[in-house]
Amino acid sequence: MTGSLFESDRPDEGSAPSPLAERMRPQSLDDIVGQRHLLDPGKPLRTAIERDQPPSMILWGPPGVGKTTLARVIAAVTRAHFIAFSAVLSGIREIREVMAEAEQARRRSGRRTILFIDEIHRFNRAQQDAFLPRVESGDIVLIGATTENPSFEVNSALLSRSKVYVLQPLDVAAIAGILRRAIEDPERGLGLQHLSATDEGLAAIGKYANGDARVALNVLELAAETVGDRTIDLAFVADLAQSRALLYDKSGEEHYNLMSALHKSMRNSDPDASVYWLARMLEAGEDPLYVARRLVRFASEDVGNADPQALAIAVAAKEAVHFIGMPEGNTALAQAAIYLATAPKSNAVYRAYGAASEAAAQEVAEPVPLHLRNAPTRLMKQLDYGKNYRYAHDEAEGVADMDCLPPAHHGRQFYTPTDRGFEQEIRRRLRDWQERRQKP
Numbered sequence: 001m002t003g004s005l006f007e008s009d010r011p012d013e014g015s016a017p018s019p020l021a022e023r024m025r026p027q028s029l030d031d032i033v034g035q036r037h038l039l040d041p042g043k044p045l046r047t048a049i050e051r052d053q054p055p056s057m058i059l060w061g062p063p064g065v066g067k068t069t070l071a072r073v074i075a076a077v078t079r080a081h082f083i084a085f086s087a088v089l090s091g092i093r094e095i096r097e098v099m100a101e102a103e104q105a106r107r108r109s110g111r112r113t114i115l116f117i118d119e120i121h122r123f124n125r126a127q128q129d130a131f132l133p134r135v136e137s138g139d140i141v142l143i144g145a146t147t148e149n150p151s152f153e154v155n156s157a158l159l160s161r162s163k164v165y166v167l168q169p170l171d172v173a174a175i176a177g178i179l180r181r182a183i184e185d186p187e188r189g190l191g192l193q194h195l196s197a198t199d200e201g202l203a204a205i206g207k208y209a210n211g212d213a214r215v216a217l218n219v220l221e222l223a224a225e226t227v228g229d230r231t232i233d234l235a236f237v238a239d240l241a242q243s244r245a246l247l248y249d250k251s252g253e254e255h256y257n258l259m260s261a262l263h264k265s266m267r268n269s270d271p272d273a274s275v276y277w278l279a280r281m282l283e284a285g286e287d288p289l290y291v292a293r294r295l296v297r298f299a300s301e302d303v304g305n306a307d308p309q310a311l312a313i314a315v316a317a318k319e320a321v322h323f324i325g326m327p328e329g330n331t332a333l334a335q336a337a338i339y340l341a342t343a344p345k346s347n348a349v350y351r352a353y354g355a356a357s358e359a360a361a362q363e364v365a366e367p368v369p370l371h372l373r374n375a376p377t378r379l380m381k382q383l384d385y386g387k388n389y390r391y392a393h394d395e396a397e398g399v400a401d402m403d404c405l406p407p408a409h410h411g412r413q414f415y416t417p418t419d420r421g422f423e424q425e426i427r428r429r430l431r432d433w434q435e436r437r438q439k440p
Contacts, residue, residue, distance in 0.1 A: 021217035023188040024178070025069050032066055032073065033178055033213070034170040039070075045165060052078050056135050056142040058120070058150045058159070061167030064212025067145035070167075071116040080141060081113045095130045102139045113140045120144030121153035128155045135161050169211030176202040178213050179220050190224050197232035204237040255286070259294060262337070267302050271341040278337045279330075288326050288333060292318035295336050303340060304349035306421030313339045344421025352415035359409070366406035401437040 026032045029039050029046060038045045048054050054074055059067040075082040083098055102113035120128070134140045135158070142162060146153060150164055170178075179202045182189040205223075209216035223232050223240055230236055258281050265273035281291060296314040303310040317336035321329035375385035390400035403410050417423035417430065 019218070020182060020189065020221040021214045024182050024185070024217060026066070026073065027076070029073055029077070032069060034174045035066060035070070035167055037168070038165055045163075049074055049077050052080075054078060054114070054141055054143075056140075056162040058144045058146060058154060058162050058164045059167055060146055060148075060150055060164060062147055062169050062211055064209070064214040064216075065167045065170055066213070067167055068116075068118060071114075071143045071145065074143065075114055075116070078114060079111065081111050083113060083115050085115055085117045086119070095127060099130065099134050099139075102134055106139050112138065115140045115142050117142065117144045119146065121146040121148040121150075125155055128158050132157055132161070170206075170213055171211070172203050172206035175206035175209055175211075175213055175216045179205060179216055182217060182220060190220075193224055195224055195227065195232060198234070201231070201233040201237050204234050205232075208237070258286075259291075262291075263294065263298060263302075266298055266337060266341040267345065269341055269345065271338045274337045274341040275334050278334060282326070282330050282333070288321045288329055289318065291333055292321050292336075295333065295340060298340055301350045302345055302347055303343045303421075304346045304423070305426055306344040306346035306348075306418065306423045308422060310340055310343050344423075346418045346420055346423050348415060348417050348423060356414045359412075359414075364408065366408055369403070369406060371402065372404060397433075397436045399433045399436050 029049065032039055037043070040046065045054075045057075059070060061067055071084075081102070083101070085094070085098060098115060102115065106112060115131075117123070131140070131142055132155075135142050142158075144150075144154065144162070150159055154162075176199065179197070183191070183195050183197055185191050205216050205219050208219060219237075219240065220232075223236070226240070227236060258277055262274060262277040262281065265277055278291065282288060292314070296311070296318060299310040299314040314336050317332045320332035324332075370384050370387055371389045373380070373385040375381045380386070388402075390402045392398055392400050405412060417427040419427060
């Protein structure tokens with residue numbers, strides 16, 4: 001559960017060596033790759049670390065970008081007692097033990113404890129709350145690592161007492177540099193094996209890793225075991241990894257990020273971006289019916305009556321996916337996404353419903369006007385139900401001069417069509433009908 005993260009990486013005699021990714025962990029702030037926005041000289045976080053005044057913090061970023069490494073380096077630079085803690089393996093009993101240990105360490109020596117919690121988002125609210133008193137008293141400096149948005153996964157009280165630092169995915173060039181260093185390092189890396197690798201081959205591993213240095217180093221280690229006399233080039237890497245695992249978690253933030261990207265690309269009438277984000281989701285294993293439901297929603301929310309056919313296309317795509325399944329259904333979804341992206345846009349229906357629902361929920365619920373009520377019984381007729389109702393088909397212009405809203409809303413306009421697509425025609429019709437109603 002606990003202990004220093006800085007025990008020697010050198011294996012005991014006769015034991016298996018540590019994985020390459022573990023051996024190649026940076027040992028100083030200057031060795032950390034790709035997070036210069038946080039760690040360049042003069043940056044607030046680096047200054048705080050070098051002054052031995054690190055704040056409690058949440059390190060947020062995708063896997064393999066250096067969250068644990070940064071915590072280790074902070075522990076090496078600081079004079080605080082350091083404890084590593086896993087949210088996956090630990091419960092409330094372990095939390096209490098750690099809190100007691102931190103309190104005793106401060107009483108004995110005046111030293112604070114840096115408590116590093118990997119995957120802090122896996123702790124429930126009660127477990128996270130257990131840290132608050134020690135954070136507030138200064139007994140511990142909490143460093144939590146998470147791949148999930150801390151706004152949703154970390155208690156607001158704990159979040160308000162911590163700095164949130166966002167670690168960025170490593171680009172292909174950064175990962176290729178890490179791999180080249182591992183190939184050439186004779187002490188911690190693979191330098192004694194005298195491997196041959198092309199820049200294109202290392203870049204291919206970088207693309208495969210999708211911003212995750214740990215994955216890249218694991219692939220390189222596998223390559224070193226199997227390459228023999230060959231060169232680690234583009235062809236070798238293609239043989240080694242037939243398909244790249246996409247960065248995707250159907251229950252995590254990336255799920256919502258990709259759907260947001262698809263929705264906003266269609267809204268901005270960009271069919272190329274739309275089909276790209278759609279493919280990213282489907283190829284990563286997203287539920288196709290979830291995507292279809294979002295396309296149906298988009299058809300009404302962002303296209304509406306500017307192209308009434310959009311809703312029919314989206315529903316047809318949903319039915320096609322349900323009927324033929326995947327992967328054959330992917331083209332039906334792509335057809336719908338491209339159609340929606342290239343359709344004229346209007347959110348007039350969306351705005352009309354929003355305004356009407358607000359009026360219905362917040363204003364006085366007036367009774368239905370008598371002339372709009374049915375009168376199937378004699379009593380209802382005696383009470384004037386249906387009196388003065390005018391049947392539109394009997395009117396010369398097919399429109400009666402009759403208010404259909406309750407008195408408090410007479411003349412109120414919820415739906416205002418745009419001048420885009422078919423709504424131009426709807427706009428013209430509404431104007432003509434209004435003029436006809438006003439004729440004496």
